Amino acid sequence: MPTGPLETEDTTGVILAGGASSRFGSNKALALLHGTPIIRHVASTLEKLFPHRLLVTNSPDTYRFLGWPMIGDIHADSGPLAGIHAALLNIGGTQAFVAGCDMPRIDSRLIAHLCRLSGDWDVALPWLDTGPEPLCAVYRTSCLPVITRQLQEKQGKIRLTLDMLRLRKVSQAEVLAVTGDLTSFHNINRTTDLQQLLDRENGRG
Numbered sequence: 001m002p003t004g005p006l007e008t009e010d011t012t013g014v015i016l017a018g019g020a021s022s023r024f025g026s027n028k029a030l031a032l033l034h035g036t037p038i039i040r041h042v043a044s045t046l047e048k049l050f051p052h053r054l055l056v057t058n059s060p061d062t063y064r065f066l067g068w069p070m071i072g073d074i075h076a077d078s079g080p081l082a083g084i085h086a087a088l089l090n091i092g093g094t095q096a097f098v099a100g101c102d103m104p105r106i107d108s109r110l111i112a113h114l115c116r117l118s119g120d121w122d123v124a125l126p127w128l129d130t131g132p133e134p135l136c137a138v139y140r141t142s143c144l145p146v147i148t149r150q151l152q153e154k155q156g157k158i159r160l161t162l163d164m165l166r167l168r169k170v171s172q173a174e175v176l177a178v179t180g181d182l183t184s185f186h187n188i189n190r191t192t193d194l195q196q197l198l199d200r201e202n203g204r205g
Helices: 038-047 060-066 079-089 109-115 141-152 158-162 172-180 191-201
Strands: 011-016 054-057 095-100 123-128 136-140 167-171
Touching: 011 079, 038 054, 038 060, 038 095, 038 109, 054 079, 060 167, 060 172, 079 095, 079 136, 079 141, 079 158, 095 109, 095 123, 109 136, 109 172, 123 172, 136 141, 167 172
Parallel strands: 011 054, 011 095, 123 167
Antiparallel strands: 095 136, 123 136
């Protein structure tokens, strides 16, 4: 399976960096994994795939070291859905691959697979046995009317919004056929999550 840059420039690679990191205790995006900030790991993966990139954050000074174009939320305090909304309003093409800033081992093969899916859908996302992964997903600009209405009505829950959109659900079996494991979805919410990842990569987990 090809892992180089995507042939099309129609997709923008997006990272959301707007969470409060309340469970981590400090800004998890800047926590170090093998000496490198977690968000840098995510950014490096996306940089290999997408010529067009965008970071959604309300703290641009914090992330200038990445050298990415940045925008802020339009709807304040509305969670990741507001970040997806802001991204879709600011891309040049018809779709965006959206990743959270806390998924340092996101797999480029899975990203490419999602971006290349054909069909008449609004969102293509992994739908694992444990549920959906909306921050490792492709959102098309066709989502905007529904997302805008949800945010205007102060309904910021992604899961409820997904129920109103046409989904291409990528099953756990389909993901495993591409990647061989589910490491892409090891997100860092707590310091223990980071330690578990380090232990596994050091052969202790």
